[in-house]
Amino acid sequence: MMIDSWAQIGSTIAGLVFTLATLQQFFPHQLRVSLQQFVLASLQQFSFVQKLCDKLVSFFKPYIQITFPEYSGYWSNQAFTAIETYVGALSTTKASLLKGSLIKNSKALLLTRDDHKLSDEFDGVKVWWILDPSSSTSSSEDKCFQLIFHRQHRDLITGPYLDHVLEQGKAIEARNKQRRLYTNNPSDNWSSYKKNLWSDIAFENPATFQTIAMDPKKKEEIINDLVSFSKGKEYYMKLGKPWKRGYLLYGPPGTGKSTMIAAMANFLNYDIYDLELTTVKNNTELRKLLTETSSKSIIVIEDIDCSLDVTGERKKGGSKTKEKDEKNPVNENTSKVTLSGILNFIDGTWSACGTGRIFVFTTNHVNKLDPALIRRGRMDMHIELSYCSFEAFKMLAKNYLDLHSHDLFEKIGILLKETEMTPADVAENLMPKREKKDPDSCLESLIQALEEAKEKAKSKAEKEKTTKIKKERGKKFYASLIKKRWLFQA
Numbered sequence: 001m002m003i004d005s006w007a008q009i010g011s012t013i014a015g016l017v018f019t020l021a022t023l024q025q026f027f028p029h030q031l032r033v034s035l036q037q038f039v040l041a042s043l044q045q046f047s048f049v050q051k052l053c054d055k056l057v058s059f060f061k062p063y064i065q066i067t068f069p070e071y072s073g074y075w076s077n078q079a080f081t082a083i084e085t086y087v088g089a090l091s092t093t094k095a096s097l098l099k100g101s102l103i104k105n106s107k108a109l110l111l112t113r114d115d116h117k118l119s120d121e122f123d124g125v126k127v128w129w130i131l132d133p134s135s136s137t138s139s140s141e142d143k144c145f146q147l148i149f150h151r152q153h154r155d156l157i158t159g160p161y162l163d164h165v166l167e168q169g170k171a172i173e174a175r176n177k178q179r180r181l182y183t184n185n186p187s188d189n190w191s192s193y194k195k196n197l198w199s200d201i202a203f204e205n206p207a208t209f210q211t212i213a214m215d216p217k218k219k220e221e222i223i224n225d226l227v228s229f230s231k232g233k234e235y236y237m238k239l240g241k242p243w244k245r246g247y248l249l250y251g252p253p254g255t256g257k258s259t260m261i262a263a264m265a266n267f268l269n270y271d272i273y274d275l276e277l278t279t280v281k282n283n284t285e286l287r288k289l290l291t292e293t294s295s296k297s298i299i300v301i302e303d304i305d306c307s308l309d310v311t312g313e314r315k316k317g318g319s320k321t322k323e324k325d326e327k328n329p330v331n332e333n334t335s336k337v338t339l340s341g342i343l344n345f346i347d348g349t350w351s352a353c354g355t356g357r358i359f360v361f362t363t364n365h366v367n368k369l370d371p372a373l374i375r376r377g378r379m380d381m382h383i384e385l386s387y388c389s390f391e392a393f394k395m396l397a398k399n400y401l402d403l404h405s406h407d408l409f410e411k412i413g414i415l416l417k418e419t420e421m422t423p424a425d426v427a428e429n430l431m432p433k434r435e436k437k438d439p440d441s442c443l444e445s446l447i448q449a450l451e452e453a454k455e456k457a458k459s460k461a462e463k464e465k466t467t468k469i470k471k472e473r474g475k476k477f478y479a480s481l482i483k484k485r486w487l488f489q490a
């Protein structure tokens with residue numbers, strides 16, 4: 001009330017000053033000077049009185065309240081959601097009244113305090129959160145949070161503290177969020193409702209970077225790259241580049257390409273969009289699908305060489321190439337997605353319509369891919385996943401058998417150098433076949449498999465060698481026949 005009346009006085013004085021300024025033009029000079037002095041003195045007195053009044057108000061009412069409603073107009077208020085999560089997680093360990101809920105798309109049971117008033121501390125300053133302060137008095141069904149703090153900490157609380165609350169709330173939400181695996185629906189099934197472009201299920205692949213067997217240095221490099229990308233929003237903005245990154249995973253079947261994608265999603269807490277190119281009819285559909293993916297997600301095209309003819313069409317250049325490219329669909333019957341459509345999808349104007357996106361392509365035949373598709377900027381990091389090395393084997397032994405060392409490791413190390421066995425095959429041999437783990441028999445079964453693989457490779461190499469020799473002999477024989485015939489004719 002008091003504040004309202006002072007606001008009224010303020011506007012009255014402002015009006016008076018304006019009227020006086022207009023009238024002044026008609027007064028003689030002497031009178032004008034005296035009037036100005038009078039107005040200045042009154043204003044000084046007014047500001048003194050106002051300061052005094054402010055002090056009185058803050059003395060009798062020293063606390064500030066900020067309300068965060070659940071809805072702002074028709075839209076849900078994102079600040080409310082983040083605050084709800086943050087406040088819910090406030091020292092649940094100390095509280096005696098708890099409530100549990102399993103929220104949609106959340107992977108864990110959410111335990112929150114079942115109090116209406118909670119205190120929190122930031123930089124030594126105490127604040128209070130009240131849920132639904134008006135619930136007892138108001139008939140409105142909308143929930144809201146009220147933050148109460150002493151007015152002397154206004155700057156700290158409205159600035160750094162609220163930033164901290166929103167950031168923490170969002171981080172907890174992301175941690176609890178159940179990741180989703182999306183796959184695109186054939187466009188014949190698309191309804192007018194946009195969400196129908198993709199179907200999704202809970203993503204429950206438990207692969208992590210700890211469980212992936214590969215060169216530790218390479219693994220660390222990938223992790224660092226992902227971390228700097230995921231935290232690099234401002235950096236990308238500064239560079240004027242869309243916030244996106246491409247990874248090309250290549251290597252023989254069973255070397256961990258799909259496992260790596262799952263580990264990336266789990267590490268970053270991103271959803272996966274598994275794009276099945278063969279069901280996409282044309283570039284327009286491809287663009288639509290892209291615009292319907294969420295930010296901070298991984299868009300995957302597995303076995304890109306099988307989904308699209310990307311075997312160097314653009315290398316030839318010229319308008320003819322483009323013509324050929326357009327005529328070179330994924331699937332002769334239904335799809336007209338072209339290489340240029342894919343290039344535009346990853347790197348064109350449309351690719352920047354969301355942020356924090358990761359594109360991952362996998363292939364077993366990296367040499368077959370058009371250089372334009374995998375150049376840096378499109379596929380920024382090329383990751384080779386190869387046959388099982390000794391380092392990779394040690395990781396698998398640790399994960400599968402809890403073994404850090406064993407007498408048989410040395411022999412396995414030598415055999416791995418002499419053979420090409422995929423981590424998938426090594427893992428299969430290390431998997432205990434009985435309920436009770438018996439590391440010795442698992443390692444022995446691996447040694448046996450390695451020796452068999454070595455023998456197979458040896459006999460295959462010998463076979464290839466004899467076929468080559470036979471071919472060369474045959475060639476020589478025909479050459480001599482032709483020579484003899486030619487001599488005879490001559």
Ligand SMILES: Nc1ncnc2c1ncn2[C@@H]1O[C@H](COP(=O)(O)OP(=O)(O)OP(=O)(O)O)[C@@H](O)[C@H]1O
Pocket residue numbers: 211212213214251252253254255256257258259260364385423424425427
């Ligand atoms: N590097 C690895 N580390 C740990 N496990 C692995 C690794 N590679 C393969 N595996 C195991 O083998 C299985 C098959 O691997 P994955 O599907 O990732 O291979 P891929 O490279 O995607 O093969 P493809 O080229 O046929 O798609 C996985 O379920 C995983 O258990």
Ligand SMILES: [Mg+2]
Pocket residue numbers: 257258259302362
């Ligand atoms: Mg795979």
